[in-house]
Amino acid sequence: MNSIDFVLNGKEVKFTGNPAARLLDVLRDDFRLTGVKCGCKEGECGACSVIIDGLLVNSCMVAMGSINGSTITTIEGYCETARYAVLDKAFASVSAVQCGYCIPGMVLAAECVLAKTPHPTEDEIRVGISGNLCRCTGYNAIVNAISIAAKEGNGLW
Amino acid sequence: MTMNIGGSVEKKDHAQKMSGKALYVGDYPLEGVLYGKLLHSSKARARIAEIRLPEIPEGYFVVDKNDVPGDNNVNIVKDDTPVFARETVEYIGDPILMVVGPDEAETERLLKAIEVVYEELPAVLNVRDFDTVFFEYDFGKGDIEKAFAEADKVYTEQFETGYQEQAYLETQGMIGEPQPDKMTVHGSMQCPYYVKGAVVRAMGSSPEGVQIKQDTTGGGFGGKEAFPSILACQVAVAAKKAGKPVRVIFDRREDMEFTSKRHPSLCTYKVAVKDGKITAMDIDVIFNGGAYTTLSAVVLQRGIICSSGVYKVDNLRVKGRAVKTNLVPSGAYRGFGAPQTFFAVEMIMDHIAFDLGLDPMQFKLDNAVKQGDATSTSGIYHFPVPLPEMVEKIDAASGYREKRLEYAIAQTGRYRRGVGSSMFFHGAGFTGSGERDHIKAVSKLHKYPDGSVEILVSNSDIGQGLKTTFSKIVAHELNLPYEKIIIENPDTDRVPDSGPTVASRSLMTVGELLRRAAIKLRESWVDGEDQIVEERFKEPDFLIPFYIDKFQGDAYPTYAWGVNVIEVEVDTLTGVSKILGAWGCFDVGTPVDLNVVLGQMEGGYLQGIGYASIEQMAADEKGRIRNNSFSDYIIPTSMDVPKLEVIMHVEKYPDGPYGAKGAGELPLVGAPGAYIGAMEQALRKPINKAPFSMDDTMKVLQGVKL
Numbered sequence A: 001m002n003s004i005d006f007v008l009n010g011k012e013v014k015f016t017g018n019p020a021a022r023l024l025d026v027l028r029d030d031f032r033l034t035g036v037k038c039g040c041k042e043g044e045c046g047a048c049s050v051i052i053d054g055l056l057v058n059s060c061m062v063a064m065g066s067i068n069g070s071t072i073t074t075i076e077g078y079c080e081t082a083r084y085a086v087l088d089k090a091f092a093s094v095s096a097v098q099c100g101y102c103i104p105g106m107v108l109a110a111e112c113v114l115a116k117t118p119h120p121t122e123d124e125i126r127v128g129i130s131g132n133l134c135r136c137t138g139y140n141a142i143v144n145a146i147s148i149a150a151k152e153g154n155g156l157w
Numbered sequence B: 001m002t003m004n005i006g007g008s009v010e011k012k013d014h015a016q017k018m019s020g021k022a023l024y025v026g027d028y029p030l031e032g033v034l035y036g037k038l039l040h041s042s043k044a045r046a047r048i049a050e051i052r053l054p055e056i057p058e059g060y061f062v063v064d065k066n067d068v069p070g071d072n073n074v075n076i077v078k079d080d081t082p083v084f085a086r087e088t089v090e091y092i093g094d095p096i097l098m099v100v101g102p103d104e105a106e107t108e109r110l111l112k113a114i115e116v117v118y119e120e121l122p123a124v125l126n127v128r129d130f131d132t133v134f135f136e137y138d139f140g141k142g143d144i145e146k147a148f149a150e151a152d153k154v155y156t157e158q159f160e161t162g163y164q165e166q167a168y169l170e171t172q173g174m175i176g177e178p179q180p181d182k183m184t185v186h187g188s189m190q191c192p193y194y195v196k197g198a199v200v201r202a203m204g205s206s207p208e209g210v211q212i213k214q215d216t217t218g219g220g221f222g223g224k225e226a227f228p229s230i231l232a233c234q235v236a237v238a239a240k241k242a243g244k245p246v247r248v249i250f251d252r253r254e255d256m257e258f259t260s261k262r263h264p265s266l267c268t269y270k271v272a273v274k275d276g277k278i279t280a281m282d283i284d285v286i287f288n289g290g291a292y293t294t295l296s297a298v299v300l301q302r303g304i305i306c307s308s309g310v311y312k313v314d315n316l317r318v319k320g321r322a323v324k325t326n327l328v329p330s331g332a333y334r335g336f337g338a339p340q341t342f343f344a345v346e347m348i349m350d351h352i353a354f355d356l357g358l359d360p361m362q363f364k365l366d367n368a369v370k371q372g373d374a375t376s377t378s379g380i381y382h383f384p385v386p387l388p389e390m391v392e393k394i395d396a397a398s399g400y401r402e403k404r405l406e407y408a409i410a411q412t413g414r415y416r417r418g419v420g421s422s423m424f425f426h427g428a429g430f431t432g433s434g435e436r437d438h439i440k441a442v443s444k445l446h447k448y449p450d451g452s453v454e455i456l457v458s459n460s461d462i463g464q465g466l467k468t469t470f471s472k473i474v475a476h477e478l479n480l481p482y483e484k485i486i487i488e489n490p491d492t493d494r495v496p497d498s499g500p501t502v503a504s505r506s507l508m509t510v511g512e513l514l515r516r517a518a519i520k521l522r523e524s525w526v527d528g529e530d531q532i533v534e535e536r537f538k539e540p541d542f543l544i545p546f547y548i549d550k551f552q553g554d555a556y557p558t559y560a561w562g563v564n565v566i567e568v569e570v571d572t573l574t575g576v577s578k579i580l581g582a583w584g585c586f587d588v589g590t591p592v593d594l595n596v597v598l599g600q601m602e603g604g605y606l607q608g609i610g611y612a613s614i615e616q617m618a619a620d621e622k623g624r625i626r627n628n629s630f631s632d633y634i635i636p637t638s639m640d641v642p643k644l645e646v647i648m649h650v651e652k653y654p655d656g657p658y659g660a661k662g663a664g665e666l667p668l669v670g671a672p673g674a675y676i677g678a679m680e681q682a683l684r685k686p687i688n689k690a691p692f693s694m695d696d697t698m699k700v701l702q703g704v705k706l
Helices: A023-030 A082-093 A103-116 A122-128 A140-152 B014-018 B104-113 B144-149 B192-203 B227-242 B252-258 B296-305 B338-356 B360-367 B387-398 B400-408 B434-439 B466-478 B506-524 B594-613 B671-683 B694-701
Strands: A004-008 A011-015 A049-052 A055-058 A071-073 B034-040 B046-052 B061-063 B095-101 B115-120 B133-141 B153-161 B173-178 B183-187 B210-214 B246-249 B265-274 B277-290 B315-324 B415-427 B442-447 B453-456 B531-536 B559-571 B577-587 B644-648
Touching: A049 A103, A055 A103, A082 A103, A082 A140, A082 B014, A103 A122, A103 A140, A103 B014, A122 A140, A140 B594, B034 B104, B034 B227, B034 B252, B046 B095, B061 B227, B095 B104, B095 B227, B133 B296, B144 B265, B144 B277, B144 B315, B153 B338, B173 B227, B183 B192, B183 B227, B192 B210, B192 B227, B227 B246, B265 B338, B277 B296, B277 B338, B277 B360, B296 B315, B296 B338, B338 B360, B338 B415, B338 B594, B338 B671, B360 B387, B360 B400, B360 B415, B387 B400, B387 B415, B387 B559, B387 B577, B387 B644, B400 B415, B400 B671, B415 B671, B442 B506, B453 B466, B453 B506, B466 B506, B506 B531, B559 B671, B577 B594, B577 B671, B594 B644, B594 B671, B671 B694
Parallel strands: A004 A071, B034 B246, B183 B210, B277 B315, B577 B644
Antiparallel strands: A004 A011, A049 A055, A049 A071, B034 B095, B046 B115, B061 B095, B133 B315, B153 B265, B173 B183, B173 B246, B265 B277, B415 B559, B442 B453, B442 B531, B559 B577
């Protein structure tokens, strides 16, 4: 009764702490999912992106109380999927990962782009990842990687 | 198998970072680790009259200057940056003390309950009002008075540039862990041995008493060159006092307001022209150093050495000053003083070309140096200067010449276009004799009986791909599979001091040491044995010795070159400008891994475009940085420059590995000149400042004075 119940990376979990706590802090500190990065805690940078019920969300902007009954995927869960394997290969092939801090969020942004538009144009990719800041790459390699994944992962999305 | 040096491989750290498994300093388990929170000065300049502490519960500590066991000076270049503030505070953000404790909320509550009584002192908040000069240099050559007297025309202009925040996605963070026999500090950093030197001094310890380990680092761009030394000293002092590990992870606002950023600049140029050629330049450079000296001396040196640009200037006078203000200390940022002066020299060249009715790119090319010409410091450009070929390449890609002519014709309608260009270099490696006299880099290879080889160097992979490029070099020379090469994050207990990760030196200088070490190992290789080889820096023998007191000689062994073209479209109704295309032709010698090099060029170029256009940061009348979040300090997103094209040109450097030169900083340097040049053409107005934002565009459109 007094818990917030949700599905996290495919498992049913309960949270009994403060419902006003940030999802970002709970994922990192309570569930030890440190692939969810903290870049600003103000909803600006996208490093803490997770997928909640199919939508890309900045987890720093979400109170625990609002996620009862939701399904949440973080990079830790997503990296077990066949879709991740395709993105992994594509990102590696163009060296799209530099410092890596934006990458877990960026990968989930890529998933959301492809889930919505399996064969996106370059513009659609750029719009889809525009809430995720990257200071290292200039974005070209990331955009290329997502394009490559769309081609190579034909049928997965 | 033979490694394809130019081709690309999966980066060594790809899998860990891609899957979110890589551990950054904030990702370590929290059990048994105390939270540290800094109390920053809220006054720009004041004497600390009194500090009133609340009751401090058991298990909590307040750490300040009196707890520093060694010297309360952070070992940077000079002795003025304190570990914790002395009797006075010198800028808003100066660290006064740290509260340390097991519960984060309680630690924050205690911090807020502390009352500091300040006696305010007069503060210098505008660089034009400076009264203290930290560093002053001047040098020159030729007969400047004669050249000005004989000139057809003399141009005098002033240029101003603002702050730029590194905005690495991972904020500064450090953990101090007291061990029975030493202090271990690990965290986000570029230069483990700089940090070690600082902690040894602050702790009053022996070198053996301090161990520094780099954690996976979420970007640096210069911002993690000197600042981590300060934070490391603070956590080490706190961990020693508490007898437990202490971690400090900055939040974004703290990081943006209180850590070093690019020096704002004020450059005055007087240029003589005779028969369509530049005959003299008289240059005055002022950098806003902020409250402490940190790296201002070396940033200024590079800035003034670059101040005459890529041009042949036989009569030259340069004066440079880094001045004190009561603002956050400025520091290292990709380009290290050069983006400021290159902006100024490119703009005045544009303005002169405009006045003479010449195409700026052609005018610049006609005045550019060639192989064998003298540098600003009377050294020599020892190697070919490929600017003419690079201009052809970029013109072919961008259509610059045609567009420049087209947009010069009076434009009508709401949308106006412009195209601008810049030419620039990056002096590869440390300025002057730094490598030979100060760094004295050592690198090691450790071969294990199973035939794997570990690279032991102190250079850190902060995203720029050093683990990958170093491994490729060693694999190539040893004919080993790339997978057999091991490279971990540096730990000063395990790696020799191969110098800091700065100045675009790592691949060119340390990569070459590793190449030579690998050859040595290959020649002495015995199967099944444990072997270690070592290689030390040797200065190339062609160099004209550099004397810093006179600014004479070869400041750099070689140069990486760049040409940029940027095309904009300005909406004259809204002031919004769109970048239609950004082209960059870059020569960094042989690319050791093409993907890695392209990643540096594209990322650096976009940072430079941000610096020129949207990245605005300023302090208010109290000296507080107002743009302290990603809501107020805007960096480029994936939608800002959809068309950014990089074209590589290769002019090999014989003393770099396989012909490689320094790469990391070059792509940022030329962006402001090209962007502002384009904005000038679109707006039909000279512009003397960067960044040039939408607000500035609106002011120009509405006839408001800038």
